[in-house]
Amino acid sequence: KQEVTQIPAALSVPEGENLVLNCSFTDSAIYNLQWFRQDPGKGLTSLLLIQSSQREQTSGRLNASLDKSSGRSTLYIAASQPGDSATYLCAVRVQGAQKLVFGQGTRLTINP
Amino acid sequence: NAGVTQTPKFRILKIGQSMTLQCTQDMNHNYMYWYRQDPGMGLKLIYYSVGAGITDKGEVPNGYNVSRSTTEDFPLRLELAAPSQTSVYFCASSTTGTTHSFFGQGTRLTVV
Numbered sequence: 001k002q003e004v005t006q007i008p009a010a011l012s013v014p015e016g017e018n019l020v021l022n023c024s025f026t027d028s029a030i031y032n033l034q035w036f037r038q039d040p041g042k043g044l045t046s047l048l049l050i051q052s053s054q055r056e057q058t059s060g061r062l063n064a065s066l067d068k069s070s071g072r073s074t075l076y077i078a079a080s081q082p083g084d085s086a087t088y089l090c091a092v093r094v095q096g097a098q099k100l101v102f103g104q105g106t107r108l109t110i111n112p
Numbered sequence: 113n114a115g116v117t118q119t120p121k122f123r124i125l126k127i128g129q130s131m132t133l134q135c136t137q138d139m140n141h142n143y144m145y146w147y148r149q150d151p152g153m154g155l156k157l158i159y160y161s162v163g164a165g166i167t168d169k170g171e172v173p174n175g176y177n178v179s180r181s182t183t184e185d186f187p188l189r190l191e192l193a194a195p196s197q198t199s200v201y202f203c204a205s206s207t208t209g210t211t212h213s214f215f216g217q218g219t220r221l222t223v224v
Contacts, residue, residue: 004154031210043116043202044155044215051210089154098143098162098209099170102154 002027002094006103014111015082021075021106023090028068031093034100035064035075038087047088048075080110114138118203118216125193125223133188133219135203143206144186145213146170146178148199155202161186162209193223 003026013019023033032051036044048057048064050073056065063076077084087107091100119134137144142163147155147170157170161180175197177189186205190197203216 034213036215041218041220043217044204046212046214049212091155093210098160098168099145099157100155100213102156104152104154 002030002092002101004090004092004101004103006088006090006106008106009104010107010109012109012111013080015080017080018076018078019080019108021077021088021090021108023073023075023103025071025073025092025101027094028071029095030068031095033064033066033073033090033092035062035073036089036091038089038105044089077108082110082112084108085110116203116205116214116216118201118219120219121217122220123222125190125221127193127195127223129193130189130191131193133190133201133203133221135186135188135216136184137186137203137205137214138184139205139207139214140183141205141207141214142183143209144180145204145206146176146186146188147202147204148172149202149218150199158188158201190221195223197221198223 034049035047050066061078087105089105091102116137145160146158149155159178161167201219204213206213
């Protein structure tokens, strides 16, 4: 059974810092991995999607990497801003199943 | 673009009552999903559909039913509400099973 873990559960950093969020999964048989952002009381916004054949994806100040063999992904946020404060969720698309398996998320706070 | 629209945003039900959570998408996506998110937890798949007339169970289907008569709509039915169904419900859609998933804003349901 695929399990997805995100550590830490919460992170607080001063504005301007570069930071890394971690995601690990137990089964490397995935189609892709997706990073989402969730603001309080809101839905999920897709940030980056990495296919299983890819190593990384970039969008603006965000860079996501994927190491399928070790079951790890990282989301790198450069030059953090208070507007980046949110919960970040990673999810893997399981091969042979029509579903995303989600981690519990990392609640990120950027302090001005 | 409206994307994925869920109604209602909030609802309080009494134990034993029934209700339907509405979900509609305007992106002509074949795949649609219902997830629930409990506090501090990742999202869990309730039901999904790969096209009109086709539905299947996810991880936590007990107490729920779905139908998919059109490409646009994917309502979720709770027949006999129980306190364990207190949660935030998210509807999502995607072009295929391996592309970006787009989420609605969620329905916060409380069963008392």
